[in-house]
Amino acid sequence: MRVNEAGWDRVLRVVLGIVLLVLGWGGIVSGGWGTVFKILGFVPLLTGLVGWCPLYALLKVRTNKA
Amino acid sequence: MNLEQWQEMLRRASRPFIVEFWAPWCGPCRVMAPLLERVAHKFEERIDLVRINADDSPEVVQALGILGIPTLIGFDGTREVFRRMGMQSESTLERLFEALADGKSSAVSSPSLMERLLRLVSGTVILALGWSNGPAVVLMLLGAALIFSAVYDRCPLYNALALRVKSWLQSG
Structure with a gap:
């Protein structure tokens, strides 16, 4: 599993994930959207932390240098 | 070794090398020394081993942010590619030397x-x-x-x- 995200991409994903998780788990957004954020937030967070995006791999794109 | 000697050595390095920070009073360093020498001997054609006595080199210890000994740091040119603190097994040492020699140090590199x-x-x-x-x-x-x-x-x-x-x- 080779890293396919650039540094800026990873930071952006982690920030987005944290924002979604805070909105969901912090109770700022409640109801259906709150639940969606609680789960969806982990996706950009984990792909950002690992540095590998399965969608990029599927589409054969990358934001870092090969 | 002082800081100037260290920087000079970094500049002159023509191939990848591994630095070990050790001290005579350090038990794990004494246990690891023969393993390290054995592995270094096996890779002597491709990798240099530099052993630095941490007690005699406080400037270098401070400059590299060494928190404990033994510490192994792999360098490819002037770039640090991995760092391991504490005693390492012979198989781990071999893996580190091999990765550095083959230019696959990302497989053993520490998080940036x-x-x-x-x-x-x-x-x-x-x-x-x-x-x-x-x-x-x-x-x-x-x-x-x-x-x-x-x-x-x-x-x-x-x-x-x-x-x-x-x-x-x-x-x-």
Whole structure:
């Protein structure tokens, strides 16, 4: 599993994930959207932390240098 | 070795090398020394080994941010590619030397500063969210795991335990 995200991409994903998780788990957004954020937030967070995006791999794109 | 000698050595390095920081009073260093010499001998055509007495080189220790000994640092040119603190098994040493020699050091490299920061920040946020939600144990564990993953390679306790588990698995 080779890293396919650039540094800026990873930071952006982690920030987005944290924002979604805070909105969901912090109770700022409640109801259906709150639940969606609680789960969806982990996706950009984990792909950002690992540095590998399965969608990029599927589409054969990358934001870092090969 | 003083700082000037170290910088001069870095400039003159023509091939990858591994630096070991050790001290005469350090037990794990004494245990690891023959293993390290054996592995270094095996790779002597491709990798240089530089052994630095930490007691005699306080400037270099400070400049490289050495937190404990033994510490091994792999350099490719002037770039640090991995760092391992604590005693390492012979198989781990071989893996480190081989990765550096084959230019595959990313396989054994330590997390970069950016990676450490990302893990620390997200781990802390998740830990706090877990604490404020009940507390939610799963979230808190995930946060703690992320925080630990940012510093695990600098933890002497983890290194000692990992070494024991590895040798236990190999013998069993």
